[in-house]
Amino acid sequence: MTLLVVEGLNKRFGGVTAARDVSFSLDAGELLAVIGPNGAGKSTTFGMVGGQLRPDSGSVSLLGEPITGLPSRAIWRKGVGRTFQVAQTFVSMTVAENVQMALVSHHGRTRNLLARTRALYRPEALDLLDRVGMRGDADRPVAELAYGDVKRVELAIALAAAPKLLLMDEPTAGMAPRERAALMALTAGIARRDRIGVLFTEHDMDAVFAHADRILVLVRGEIIARGSPDEVRGNARVKQVYLGETGSRAALRSRRETAVP
Numbered sequence: 352m353t354l355l356v357v358e359g360l361n362k363r364f365g366g367v368t369a370a371r372d373v374s375f376s377l378d379a380g381e382l383l384a385v386i387g388p389n390g391a392g393k394s395t396t397f398g399m400v401g402g403q404l405r406p407d408s409g410s411v412s413l414l415g416e417p418i419t420g421l422p423s424r425a426i427w428r429k430g431v432g433r434t435f436q437v438a439q440t441f442v443s444m445t446v447a448e449n450v451q452m453a454l455v456s457h458h459g460r461t462r463n464l465l466a467r468t469r470a471l472y473r474p475e476a477l478d479l480l481d482r483v484g485m486r487g488d489a490d491r492p493v494a495e496l497a498y499g500d501v502k503r504v505e506l507a508i509a510l511a512a513a514p515k516l517l518l519m520d521e522p523t524a525g526m527a528p529r530e531r532a533a534l535m536a537l538t539a540g541i542a543r544r545d546r547i548g549v550l551f552t553e554h555d556m557d558a559v560f561a562h563a564d565r566i567l568v569l570v571r572g573e574i575i576a577r578g579s580p581d582e583v584r585g586n587a588r589v590k591q592v593y594l595g596e597t598g599s600r601a602a603l604r605s606r607r608e609t610a611v612p
């Protein structure tokens with residue numbers, strides 16, 4: 352089933368073309384990675400899908416319904432969740448309370464009294480925490496958690512809204528390599544089982560090539576390649592303008608590391 356259809360999105364900021372004729376689609380249960388160098392237009396594309404940015408032209412539809420230019424809250428209500436480069440949680444609250452707040456919000460209740468929130472949706476929150484492997488930490492304040500665990504809680508918060516589509520902006524930013532692999536594997540497992548479409552940006556190519564079903568490569572606002580991880584890895588233009596560059600940076604880094612005693 353086609354979940355998301357993006358057609359001919361364009362966005363300019365003054366003299367800069369941040370997105371030019373960006374078109375793609377995404378199925379339920381599919382993981383689509385958007386990669387590209389800094390300034391390629393990844394965040395701009397996300398913003399236009401999630402409603403943070405209004406496109407100059409083009410359209411976005413979710414399950415056949417146009418959502419182009421709707422405010423982000425309306426798009427969230429239609430089933431588009433989002434996680435951010437820096438995890439968005441309430442650090443003074445416990446893990447469970449953070450997820451309960453998200454459930455309260457999803458069910459359209461006002462987040463008025465914290466005391467009431469503490470009693471609401473606790474079993475549902477514990478179930479969600481179970482799914483991300485954090486049930487044992489339910490009553491710890493988020494402030495005490497390692498960053499990788501905060502990201503798991505953020506995933507549970509996003510799942511509380513029962514999303515059809517998850518937009519994940521660099522989900523593994525700031526994490527150690529082992530934690531990154533674990534978070535991506537967890538996300539991919541949940542998405543495939545629950546038929547949630549995931550659109551994600553990522554600078555960690557290991558995470559992208561291990562978990563994306565398909566990859567879009569953006570350079571200066573334009574899609575220069577698209578396809579399966581193998582197709583994109585073997586694409587000469589991608590190697591030349593992006594992966595080659597990343598590879599040589601990585602090689603430089605490892606040379607520097609060997610040079611330092």
Ligand SMILES: Nc1ncnc2c1ncn2[C@@H]1O[C@H](COP(=O)(O)OP(=O)(O)OP(=O)(O)O)[C@@H](O)[C@H]1O
Nearest residue numbers: 364367368369387388389390391392393394395396
């Ligand atoms: N609000 C804005 N005002 C002006 N220019 C912007 C704005 N947002 C983005 N741009 C420009 O649009 C281009 C695309 O930026 P965008 O943030 O979408 O790239 P990106 O691929 O997400 O980059 P990064 O990997 O660094 O996050 C860049 O040249 C950027 O400077």
